[in-house]
Amino acid sequence: DFLHALDEVKPAFGADSADIEEAIRYGIIEFSKSIPGILNDGMLYVESVRQAERLRHTAVLLHGPPGSGKTALAAHIAMKSDYPFIKLITARSLVGFRDELARRDYLHKIFTDAYKSPLSMLIIEEIIEWNDVGPRFSNTILQALLVLTKAPPPQGRRLLVMATTSMRPVMQQLGLTRAFDRQIRVPAVQDARELEAVLRESGAFEDLGDVTEIINRVGDYTNSQRVGVGIKTILSTAETARLNAQPAQWFAEQMADLIAVNNPYGDGDGVGGM
Amino acid sequence: DFLHALDEVKPAFGADSADIEEAIRYGIIEFSKSIPGILNDGMLYVESVRQAERLRHTAVLLHGPPGSGKTALAAHIAMKSDYPFIKLITARSLVGFRDELARRDYLHKIFTDAYKSPLSMLIIEEIIEWNDVGPRFSNTILQALLVLTKAPPPQGRRLLVMATTSMRPVMQQLGLTRAFDRQIRVPAVQDARELEAVLRESGAFEDLGDVTEIINRVGDYTNSQRVGVGIKTILSTAETARLNAQPAQWFAEQMADLIAVNNPYGDGDGVGGM
Amino acid sequence: DFLHALDEVKPAFGADSADIEEAIRYGIIEFSKSIPGILNDGMLYVESVRQAERLRHTAVLLHGPPGSGKTALAAHIAMKSDYPFIKLITARSLVGFRDELARRDYLHKIFTDAYKSPLSMLIIEEIIEWNDVGPRFSNTILQALLVLTKAPPPQGRRLLVMATTSMRPVMQQLGLTRAFDRQIRVPAVQDARELEAVLRESGAFEDLGDVTEIINRVGDYTNSQRVGVGIKTILSTAETARLNAQPAQWFAEQMADLIAVNNPYGDGDGVGGM
Amino acid sequence: DFLHALDEVKPAFGADSADIEEAIRYGIIEFSKSIPGILNDGMLYVESVRQAERLRHTAVLLHGPPGSGKTALAAHIAMKSDYPFIKLITARSLVGFRDELARRDYLHKIFTDAYKSPLSMLIIEEIIEWNDVGPRFSNTILQALLVLTKAPPPQGRRLLVMATTSMRPVMQQLGLTRAFDRQIRVPAVQDARELEAVLRESGAFEDLGDVTEIINRVGDYTNSQRVGVGIKTILSTAETARLNAQPAQWFAEQMADLIAVNNPYGDGDGVGGM
Amino acid sequence: DFLHALDEVKPAFGADSADIEEAIRYGIIEFSKSIPGILNDGMLYVESVRQAERLRHTAVLLHGPPGSGKTALAAHIAMKSDYPFIKLITARSLVGFRDELARRDYLHKIFTDAYKSPLSMLIIEEIIEWNDVGPRFSNTILQALLVLTKAPPPQGRRLLVMATTSMRPVMQQLGLTRAFDRQIRVPAVQDARELEAVLRESGAFEDLGDVTEIINRVGDYTNSQRVGVGIKTILSTAETARLNAQPAQWFAEQMADLIAVNNPYGDGDGVGGM
Amino acid sequence: DFLHALDEVKPAFGADSADIEEAIRYGIIEFSKSIPGILNDGMLYVESVRQAERLRHTAVLLHGPPGSGKTALAAHIAMKSDYPFIKLITARSLVGFRDELARRDYLHKIFTDAYKSPLSMLIIEEIIEWNDVGPRFSNTILQALLVLTKAPPPQGRRLLVMATTSMRPVMQQLGLTRAFDRQIRVPAVQDARELEAVLRESGAFEDLGDVTEIINRVGDYTNSQRVGVGIKTILSTAETARLNAQPAQWFAEQMADLIAVNNPYGDGDGVGGM
Ligand SMILES: Nc1ncnc2c1ncn2[C@@H]1O[C@H](COP(=O)(O)OP(=O)(O)OP(=O)(O)O)[C@@H](O)[C@H]1O
Ligand SMILES: Nc1ncnc2c1ncn2[C@@H]1O[C@H](COP(=O)(O)OP(=O)(O)OP(=O)(O)O)[C@@H](O)[C@H]1O
Ligand SMILES: Nc1ncnc2c1ncn2[C@@H]1O[C@H](COP(=O)(O)OP(=O)(O)OP(=O)(O)O)[C@@H](O)[C@H]1O
Ligand SMILES: Nc1ncnc2c1ncn2[C@@H]1O[C@H](COP(=O)(O)OP(=O)(O)OP(=O)(O)O)[C@@H](O)[C@H]1O
Numbered sequence A, B, C, D, E, F: 001d002f003l004h005a006l007d008e009v010k011p012a013f014g015a016d017s018a019d020i021e022e023a024i025r026y027g028i029i030e031f032s033k034s035i036p037g038i039l040n041d042g043m044l045y046v047e048s049v050r051q052a053e054r055l056r057h058t059a060v061l062l063h064g065p066p067g068s069g070k071t072a073l074a075a076h077i078a079m080k081s082d083y084p085f086i087k088l089i090t091a092r093s094l095v096g097f098r099d100e101l102a103r104r105d106y107l108h109k110i111f112t113d114a115y116k117s118p119l120s121m122l123i124i125e126e127i128i129e130w131n132d133v134g135p136r137f138s139n140t141i142l143q144a145l146l147v148l149t150k151a152p153p154p155q156g157r158r159l160l161v162m163a164t165t166s167m168r169p170v171m172q173q174l175g176l177t178r179a180f181d182r183q184i185r186v187p188a189v190q191d192a193r194e195l196e197a198v199l200r201e202s203g204a205f206e207d208l209g210d211v212t213e214i215i216n217r218v219g220d221y222t223n224s225q226r227v228g229v230g231i232k233t234i235l236s237t238a239e240t241a242r243l244n245a246q247p248a249q250w251f252a253e254q255m256a257d258l259i260a261v262n263n264p265y266g267d268g269d270g271v272g273g274m
């Protein structure tokens, strides 16, 4: 099982176990019925890669606004998968290398390591986000990532790739979604009702009167029921609020600002967090 | 014949035979009359390269939406061609090389190998897709591919190049279709009737009532007869569905999503898959 | 405390203490109620990084027009934070290196130094401003900065990153604000009333009649109450004025010019200074 | 004469004689009165370079849609010119070199070789087409080609440069047509009447009833007399058709497709072939 | 004083004294009241850098149309400043270096030299003009120049940077004006009255009747009082005119051409000279 | 005098004398009164550089449509100037160098050579045309050329730079005209009357009836008096025509084509030749 896999491929695995746990630091709150749906679909792909010969290679793209929980959901699915090999690839792991070629070789090695196990999962964090900024992409790395994602593993090996992004429109425009067999949308917390569920279930505010006050204030400030902010931002702002003299009021003001910043641009993929 | 060829040019051929077979993993379903038309035209080019002196060098572009079956059809034609030399060139085969020059030399070698046989077929998978992302193309490789595609083989040699792409509009815009003598369009599964044919003939759902339910549900969800999804996506989603508690319902929902994603942008070449 | 920290990590720290003091050379004037608000929020993040396990890593973006006081406010918060490790990263510290790789290694080293202390603050001055000019960004450095900003510190370490920019719209457009957990807006001096507060509280003009004259003249020249000029520009122009034969008149003319230059383009982030 | 020239400058000449012959593999059909006009103008330039001291250096650009016969016409003029030195420069001859500098040196060498003969012709195939793809040109090669094209040969030497392109609008836009003293337009087969002439004179269909049937069918399918397809495409498609069970019908369908593809974009230089 | 400074930092200073004098080869003519205003402001910055601790580092941008006298005015201020260290940085001084890095190191050295003197002035000629042409800037040099301009000198050192440009709109657009604390606009000669003042005070035409004739002719030719041409162009054209048989008439025709060329585009920064 | 100068600076001069003569191969025809005006202005600059201390360094830009005679006029002025040092810099002289740095060093050397003579003229052919194609300029070379053009020669030396271009609008847009003190426009042959003058004075057609026929035919074909074709194109086409059976008719047809090609785009700088 999980720790066992860790032993088998130590050098390639490293501190991932802690990373994966830290990704779910606030747990998984079912603030809307889309959450169990996402987890269910994720497990379905876990199973079809494991069982169906013709689906032994599947690439899934988790997309949604910043802070909507993409990484936490991928990590949760990974932990429940019981796959012998799991690896999280982040931009941070790439920044230390001398140049593009060294990075590409490292990515190659990760896939080659995964091919050694009969059943592997690779989570590629923010697949296009950090490769480059602005309109010029670092093609060496991105090209390698996408080609590796689309390339079938050797005969007899099974591989599930899960990639996350908050820039799906850019990917679509550049024709990069072609590399994925499936897509899963991870939504922001959408409205006052979902926000209330998050605040209640997270226990962020001990006094439930605070929750009611917040919902009322936010409604007053924004004159609407729309929220459109990622759960990560909500939960960490709530935690900061607790250090404030007037947590509910301060939190409500921050939420009003965040809602204002996120919603002018609509509630597509490109927005939703900080 | 086929395996014999494998012996003759082993190093250049490698694991292609398995690759070519895997490309047709769900067989060829004649869900519309365009399918026999494509196969017929493909065999015509196979024959004219073999027989007509002045057509001894022909380059064909198979284009169509993602997952529409371009690779499977090219592989099928190759297997039926009885050519002594067949080779599939994929982006994956290029990713392992150190730099652009090494890749270009490798492509050179493939063509040179092909020229050794009196009659050869080269399938270039996704000819522009993975060379680069975004608006800047890796000109070293693309230039080499296109020049090699257009260059006539030596006297007495015959060569059929089949290339696939889901980005024909980009190729057209960049003037790259000039390298091809013929083009074949591979369409997505277009409407409810064709979808029904696919589901029935593939045997994806054992219970034919499921097929009827799916067609009805999809019609209800999308309020239209239009489908516009590639056969690859349909068949693999159907296979995943079988691991679900309610396969027909889940499959129908997935189809509705796919139809929604693919159709806003029209049903041109750029869309049609995931 | 502060000087103690200086001893501990001398090579990484250098002359920063003087730099931080020089950044506040005109003190902090509370010309509007937004100023205590900003300082309060800044200290809140100082405390939440120190105390809350799940907020041990926070990145804050201070944005606002040129000369609005971003650096002074960040420096003020740093001095009041009582953190054992504080470091100011400026473009000047990068210009001396041979090439992009040397700069990236230096940035790496700064973060690594910070990770040695249990509690650290890094101030990144003008995070995107000097990395490159025009529409092409130096991706090596910017990518490194953003990835390092978003990467969590090792277990048991706590890190507050404060970055300043007067180009937030560009950052937003390039998707770079995703690297930050929080944003604080630092406004320019907005109107005649705030300008008067600045001039009175700074003691820039000994004769308070001068202040009244200035406010009147500026109103006459510009035919409006709108100012929209950064406090840095106002305070240094006032100091220059004192060397002039007719300080109030000259200062008022300069202000009128500055107001004219800054306001045609609106009062967004991109304008507000010289 | 021609073969004699071959002997004189063997290393520079190589297999060109065969190349030049293959370029006219379907002969020259006078399907319209523009054809003798083009040949006549070509021979005029051949003669003026030979005879007129002040025209001893002339550069001619043959432009027209893909497959319209530019290469065949240039080859025909070259064969009739009786020049002691003739050389065809194609993209294929450049693809084998290691890098841009090696290619540039090779081009230099070709011109230097030409300067050794008192009277030389250089045919530069697809002068801008393969130097790069998309909007970024490989300036080393293109610059060298254009500068060499415009540079006068040494005293006492005579040089006719003939270049072909199907991208004249791009050349015009980039100011590249400035390198040429003369331009000759090579048109596609324009209408049903010209198409009929091509089919009759080529003898592509033995049964002349087939020709009539084709003209009728094409008219029916396209509802117009307009053709706008290059003669190369027409002749090679006709040859393929002969391997089909129903040659006339299949050919007519292919023509209808080609006409549809070529004509939406008008009948300018950019279109006209496959 | 000035020459003394020359001795102290000889290697860094070189032939600057002659350069600075040549920059004012036609003297300074007060053709409009803006001229004494500019000189007055320039001396104010000279004094505030010298005297005010908090203004010990000031960067001023002189901007205006080509040939409007930016360099002459900066040189004049420098000569009157009595600073111990003065240095003129021109594109010409950069062109001799092997590569960008060597140039950057040279700039570094100039600033380091300046830091050795307690009080220094650096004049950066045409700060963005020659770094690159077209829309792609040479970021190594420009970045270095701007960062060095904005970086405060070491404790106890005082530095006035004066930069000139005729491309302020481009600088504004690229966000480069942020590097400057103050801006001074240097206007072209605006109308017939100012032109007359220039011609009279320069003594360019000995016969004052010529001046009257010129003003009349220019008015006739252009049908307007607007001039909008830089004083440098006016004075050097006048000097050329004196070699002509009919100086007044020729000069007037040249002026009419210059006015026509400069004014269609308005009288912004981008135009005004040749 | 001229040949003497050749002796003094042989290595830098080379075959220029022949080059300069070949540039005027059809002589100078005064087909319009603008021609003596251009020559007169050219000689005026020749004299003012020679005589006026403050004009010892002058840069002149000759601009006009392709083939309008820019090079011939500059060569003519150079031959009449009686300067001891004259040098023609062409793109051809740059193509032989290994890389950009070698080319820049060569340009440096040419200017340094010129500085050795007390009085020098440099003609820079097509100053921006061949440095690069398309919108990306080779900044190393262009930057060097422009900086060298604008840099004053050493004390006591005198330098006249004459540059030619048919891309003045591009230069204007890129701000490159700033490098020049004077501009001279060289027009195309504008109308039927000027064309007639060219044909008569050149003696291109022995039979003057041919000239009349041509003018009539051209008028008939184009339905206008407008010509707008460069004199170089006219004279060389006329010479070719003489080898044709029906010279007048063929020449008239060619002219009609040239007029049609040149005039749709207006008669600005960008057009006028082939
Ligand atoms: N239903 C949920 N789905 C996902 N995350 C949840 C949910 N409920 C609570 N969380 C918590 O919210 C946080 C989500 O943060 P996460 O880093 O996964 O977001 P993200 O979308 O990956 O952000 P980014 O766009 O920055 O990559 C986690 O700490 C997780 O524990
Ligand atoms: N009529 C058909 N044509 C093509 N493929 C078919 C057909 N019927 C069934 N299939 C199956 O559908 C799948 C088509 O996938 P294939 O990889 O060829 O699509 P593609 O268009 O090349 O996709 P991509 O755009 O990703 O390259 C194959 O597994 C093949 O066996
Ligand atoms: N309320 C205030 N907030 C910030 N700075 C203030 C305030 N009152 C006075 N100051 C003074 O104003 C100056 C602000 O300059 P500072 O360099 O911080 O601006 P900035 O926004 O960082 O400028 P830039 O855009 O150039 O980076 C400092 O000298 C500071 O002492
Ligand atoms: N009148 C004609 N003009 C030119 N080619 C003709 C003519 N009649 C028949 N042909 C034949 O048509 C073919 C023209 O092909 P060719 O390669 O010259 O076209 P092209 O315009 O150079 O194509 P591309 O745009 O691909 O370079 C030749 O095989 C030639 O023998």
Ligand SMILES: Nc1ncnc2c1ncn2[C@@H]1O[C@H](COP(=O)(O)OP(=O)(O)OP(=O)(O)O)[C@@H](O)[C@H]1O
Pocket: E023, E024, E025, E026, E027, E028, E029, E030, E031, E035, E065, E066, E067, E068, E069, E070, E071, E072, E073, E126, E164, E166, E230, E231, E232, E235
């Ligand atoms: N009032 C004035 N201001 C500036 N220069 C003047 C004035 N009166 C006369 N001059 C003369 O005009 C010339 C101005 O040229 P200068 O090189 O300074 O212009 P510039 O704006 O720097 O040009 P460029 O845009 O080419 O850099 C100098 O020779 C100077 O002696």
Ligand SMILES: Nc1ncnc2c1ncn2[C@@H]1O[C@H](COP(=O)(O)OP(=O)(O)OP(=O)(O)O)[C@@H](O)[C@H]1O
Pocket: F023, F024, F025, F026, F027, F028, F029, F030, F031, F035, F065, F066, F067, F068, F069, F070, F071, F072, F073, F126, F164, F166, F230, F231, F232, F235
């Ligand atoms: N009045 C004239 N002005 C210039 N050239 C003339 C004139 N009369 C006759 N000519 C002849 O016309 C030709 C002009 O060609 P030239 O190469 O100078 O043109 P160009 O404008 O430099 O062309 P390009 O744009 O290709 O550089 C020369 O051969 C010259 O002898």
Ligand SMILES: [Mg+2]
Pocket: A070, A071, A072, A125, A126, A164
């Ligand atoms: Mg994430």
Ligand SMILES: [Mg+2]
Pocket: B070, B071, B072, B125, B126, B164
């Ligand atoms: Mg495929």
Ligand SMILES: [Mg+2]
Pocket: C070, C071, C072, C125, C126, C164
């Ligand atoms: Mg700051």
Ligand SMILES: [Mg+2]
Pocket: D070, D071, D072, D125, D126, D164
């Ligand atoms: Mg051709």
Ligand SMILES: [Mg+2]
Pocket: E070, E071, E072, E125, E126, E164
């Ligand atoms: Mg200047």
Ligand SMILES: [Mg+2]
Pocket: F070, F071, F072, F125, F126, F164
């Ligand atoms: Mg010329």
